[in-house]
Amino acid sequence: MVTFTTRFAPSPTGPLHLGHAYSALLAHDMSRAAGGQFLLRIEDIDQTRCKPEWEQKIIDDLSWLGVRWDAPPLRQFDRLTAYQAALDQLWSRGLLYPCACTRRDITAAASAPQEGAEPLIGPDGLVYPGTCRPENGPIQGPRPDNIALRLNMARAMEAIPEITFVETGQCTMGHSDKITVAAQEMIQTVGDVVLSRRDFPGSYHLSVVLDDAAQGVTEVIRGKDLFEATKIHILLQILMRIPSPVYHHHRLIRDSNGKRLAKRDDARAIATFRAEGKGPDDIRAMVGL
Numbered sequence: 001m002v003t004f005t006t007r008f009a010p011s012p013t014g015p016l017h018l019g020h021a022y023s024a025l026l027a028h029d030m031s032r033a034a035g036g037q038f039l040l041r042i043e044d045i046d047q048t049r050c051k052p053e054w055e056q057k058i059i060d061d062l063s064w065l066g067v068r069w070d071a072p073p074l075r076q077f078d079r080l081t082a083y084q085a086a087l088d089q090l091w092s093r094g095l096l097y098p099c100a101c102t103r104r105d106i107t108a109a110a111s112a113p114q115e116g117a118e119p120l121i122g123p124d125g126l127v128y129p130g131t132c133r134p135e136n137g138p139i140q141g142p143r144p145d146n147i148a149l150r151l152n153m154a155r156a157m158e159a160i161p162e163i164t165f166v167e168t169g170q171c172t173m174g175h176s177d178k179i180t181v182a183a184q185e186m187i188q189t190v191g192d193v194v195l196s197r198r199d200f201p202g203s204y205h206l207s208v209v210l211d212d213a214a215q216g217v218t219e220v221i222r223g224k225d226l227f228e229a230t231k232i233h234i235l236l237q238i239l240m241r242i243p244s245p246v247y248h249h250h251r252l253i254r255d256s257n258g259k260r261l262a263k264r265d266d267a268r269a270i271a272t273f274r275a276e277g278k279g280p281d282d283i284r285a286m287v288g289l
């Protein structure tokens with residue numbers, strides 16, 4: 001029987017701050033209220049920014065907050081074989097292509113004058129202008145390493161008329177909680193997203209989808225800053241034939257100027273509040289729980 005299973009998935013690139021605490025506590029409270037499971041996942045694919053010290057501190061702060069996980073944490077760095085297998089499968093179906101563009105190349109190509117259109121911003125920044133996309137069908141041969149791989153969105157959407165998912169959080173549209181995105185919108189406003197990085201066989205989108213499936217996650221509870229990424233995640237679930245969880249995008253905790261909290265905002269770090277003698281209930285009150 002599938003029970004309510006959710007997770008908190010921090011990237012150990014800085015201290016746990018109020019925004020993370022809210023996300024973790026909300027997911028934890030919702031899983032406990034549903035008699036379900038709560039899991040922890042360490043999203044450490046970006047080895048240039050992730051540090052074991054941060055991971056230890058995040059785990060320590062979560063424990064202090066009273067958050068308990070029902071299985072040992074999953075680390076993305078231990079999941080390379082699963083990511084590689086998925087990439088091999090997508091590559092052999094002609095859905096990926098190598099891309100050597102730098103950020104600067106993409107900015108230059110996207111802002112070159114083309115029929116007067118403004119460059120579009122998608123869930124990952126500028127929508128990829130297609131510089132490296134092969135014109136004459138998929139590239140044959142084995143999947144190349146050490147180069148980024150992009151999803152050919154138009155090809156991926158060929159047999160999928162639209163993407164739909166269930167949203168139970170803040171991002172519901174009107175009274176409906178079923179979000180629908182047409183194929184054309186995916187091609188134009190999301191575009192060819194990166195599924196494998198030059199330095200790592202995977203990307204945020206690929207890993208998060210495979211890991212949610214591997215952990216049996218039925219409810220993804222996360223900040224509404226990730227709402228736009230969800231359509232990519234649903235598409236990947238369809239392409240890889242794995243079940244889609246229900247999504248709950250929650251409000252973001254902002255600082256006193258209304259700005260979103262960033263990892264570097266040490267003033268809002270849980271460790272700072274702990275050092276000042278605050279307790280877990282104070283933190284709950286601060287985030288409105």
Ligand code: GLU
Nearest residue numbers: 009010011043208222226
């Ligand atoms: N690792 C992501 C973050 O720290 C969260 C990913 C997710 O919840 O899907 O922002």
